[in-house]
Amino acid sequence: MPPKTRTKPRHDPKIKPNRRGSQKVVISLDSDEEDGDASEFVSDNSEGDILPAKRRPQAMPVLKRSISSISSKTLKFRTPTPSQRNIDTSQCSFLVSQSISSPKTVISQLWVEKYAPKLVSEVAIHPKKLQVVEQVLTQMVNRQSNRRILLLTGPSGSSKSTLVKVLLNSMVRPQTLLSFALNAEESRYIEYTNPELEETSHVGNFSSFLEAARYSTLPILVEELPNVYHEPTRAAFVQSLAEWLHTSAQLPPLVLCLTETELPPESDSPGRNFLSIDTSLTAETLLGPQILNHQKCVRIKFNPIAKTILLKPLKRIIQSESALGGLVVKRSEAEEVLRRLGESGLGDIRSAISALEFWASNKGNSALNSGIDLISLTREDHLGLFHAIGKIVYGSTSSSNGGKETEEVQNYNLRTLLETKTGKIYDSAAIEVLDETPPPYETSFHPDYYAVKHVLDKSNSPSVLLLSVLENYAAVLAHEERAPGDGILLQHAAFVAEHLSAADTLASEEAVDVALRGTREGLRVNSKVLSLREHTLRFSRFFKVMKQRNATRRELMKERETRKLAVSVDDLNMLTGFYEPLIVNSKRYKLKNAVQGYKSRLGGRFTAILLDSTLPYGDTMEEEIPERTDVAVEYSESEMSDPIVDSEEDFDDSLDEGFEYLLSQSGTQLRDSKEHKHEVSEGEVPKFHLSEPPAKTPGKVDVWDVTGDLSSDSDLDSYF
């Protein structure tokens, strides 16, 4: 869907001066570029970074004038410090020693800044990922692809922005940035800074920035975000990005670095359980499908940094620190520290370096250091919701604890757990599923133990987790299914559902344990853990359904109250709510009682959900859609497109935005009723069988979900 184009920015008096101002910048930029073209390309030489001095005075007057016309909000460009310039290795070590020799910098500079990578090879990242980013970025910078936005997402400390900055430094020829011309700084990119830190911001701040920046030739880097927790600001942010994607003009590449975070819910109150930008800042909740699925937007996901890659820079830091004499460390000691840092399994380089620095600075202080758990110094690890679901549903088995299996691990048995907790005895079908996994496993411990334990320890909203497991487990099994009636897979599905149901009746902690283990066990078909990486994980619809349920309930109660009805809410909903509109809306009733008006079904109409879809199973499905494998899965699910999403406009006010993003993003194609109409031909209208023999009631057609007049036959097909 195309975004709403912004309402004629040219006629907006507020924006006009900004535009003019930025156009002036452009002129000067352009002239600058021509000059630059004439000069030699000297980016590898640090001395050549500065433009020939004689050219600057020419550019200056233009500049000053343009700056004065630019409103202060418009251009908040930040130039990188000179230390981020591209310098070769010898100079690098020189710089380091230099900064250390000066006592002032030793105090002020943290290791994280001090040892920030200057070269692409120094960035802690997987070489393959590096290659991908480099390729995309090169194409974008050289205008070889039509890609407009490069979106880098990942947890904090996964080298996203460092990599981009280092890459841009090697790719882009520096330019004197105009607004800072007095300092004669050069820059290789334009960076957005949030003015909120300095002054009050306004909603359109980011779009003004983009407006101004679009005429630049330098790539644009967005690392800071405007206040996206304020919904209008977020909407404006997304809108301006959408416009950026849709304009036909030549635009500089835009790199957006997004650190994805998930906040643990503050309480268990239902309102906090929605997947929204408040609880989880991810590309999905921030940008929505409109941007993410756009072909001119590339998203590259960063993972936490792997252990070996993480340790490399740490080793280098220890080496250079000890070489400079700032740190006296034994080899064995250093190895121990590195081993422990690596084992923290965090993959956050920034946090690891800080921990190392803290350790080094307190090394002499034995009293302080002896009791310190190095791992506790690093950022607290916690498992995101979707990560946790994935861990359970995709069936990855974690490694062992190094052969030190406790009794608890060895006695890990789902059957005993559930039988002691619930007193429930398995039936034959469930035992069949359980027995598929022969007790002596390849490893000395149960294959699920660590995966489940990890999720149990690190996940922070168990109820949401279980609901989301319910939402996703069947898709994994259904993918294996080739035709209906595959008894074995159905048994496994029932096994999982059974455990989730049993867990719901238990106390919280045990419940999660039972449910997760049951799910894992149930998804292990023929001793093989099913794995379905292409399946898009979905957030549970539960909270949304509850919200709608409450809305319906409120509506019913209000109706009962205003009309002083003496019926229970359930009767009002299930009987009167349906029949009354049929009666009151009929022509006959209106004629007889001389009344007008239309009454709609209390609580909204039901949406028809087609269960007997003629969708092909398995591979045939994938042939139909050749593009991406996961599209095939999404296709099968589009049938179960959340009917609630588009059911009634009554609920519109209560819809949760972030939630909708997720639903639509995870392959739930919103279908409107028109599409349903196309799919159901008249013959397929579900026939209703009375308990009486059909001969007695010839021509009886199932009539439901109708609130209009049914006297004419043509109305019959109007209710789909």
Place this chain on the structure above:
Amino acid sequence: MSLWVDKYRPKSLEATDYHPEIADRLKALASSSDFPHLLVYGPPGAGKKTRILATLQQLYGPAVEKMKIDVRQFQTASNRKLEFNVVSSSYHLEITPSDMGNNDRVVIQDLLKEVAQTEQVDFSGKHRFKVVIINEADSLTRDAQAALRRTMEKYSGNIRLVLLSNTTSNIIPPIKSRCLLVRVAAPSEAEVATILDKVCKKESVSVVETERSQVLQLMAAHSGRNLRKALLLLEAMVMQNDHLSLKTPVIQLDWEGVIRDLTASVLKERSVAKLQLARTVFYELLSHCIPAKVILKTVCWELLRGVQRDSLKVEIIELASVFDERLSLGQKAIFHLEGFLAKVMVAMEQ
């Protein structure tokens, strides 16, 4: 202009069409000087409320029909203000605990205390007590029921309680033992048909004369012996059609239609993919406030209708009872509905 279901609601005990023995008993109770606490139970649409309102009429005369709605304020333990509507006349008041959610204990205690402490001002009245009708008493929490039990004893001089419920199984024994239990059974199909016939005549509905009894029988059967449903169905069908005949389509309830589609599909074939789709159906029903237990029950009956094998029928009933219990024990209905359907699918495959 009211619906037929309200228009033809009998106002007095003499006018009730069936269960004459209940009418006689209630009449005897009302005319005696004392009146016990009552626990009236029976399936929905059987006429519990009708009989109780008629009894009140018998007790106090036509003045009970002058009803008003008050908004009362209550304060919960956590100092939250609650607003709650109470339907009352000068002789009785009526509350529905499901309106107050988890705070029903507070509301019941406060309200009953307040009513009980004010004596009847009108001394000309026949009775010195007020009647408190509690609708849907089976949805009272245990907490509230325990509170009720004490209140019943303490203030029995000034108030009489009438509890209305669909089943006695959710009501704690101490309350049961303090009440006179009155069971109002659902009318038989023949009785429903008779009432429909009566209404048809009064409204001069045109029914094809040769098929008259059959049509009314059919509607009565379709209503599941729920008189409210039968009357609504009749009016809806009359309003939609010029003449009623056997050819007239019987209007099916929308949510029942949704469940029927589901079960028909499950009876045809079963797969994990279908289980997944069924979850959407369950969510849709739940979002429309259809109680989970009703969904489970309807699914169960519809499945039984389509299943031939007796052993399988037994198995389905057994599973339904297991998951019905879990619905009571658990928090989130969707787990149990899915669990039930999954287990049934497995049972059907075997």
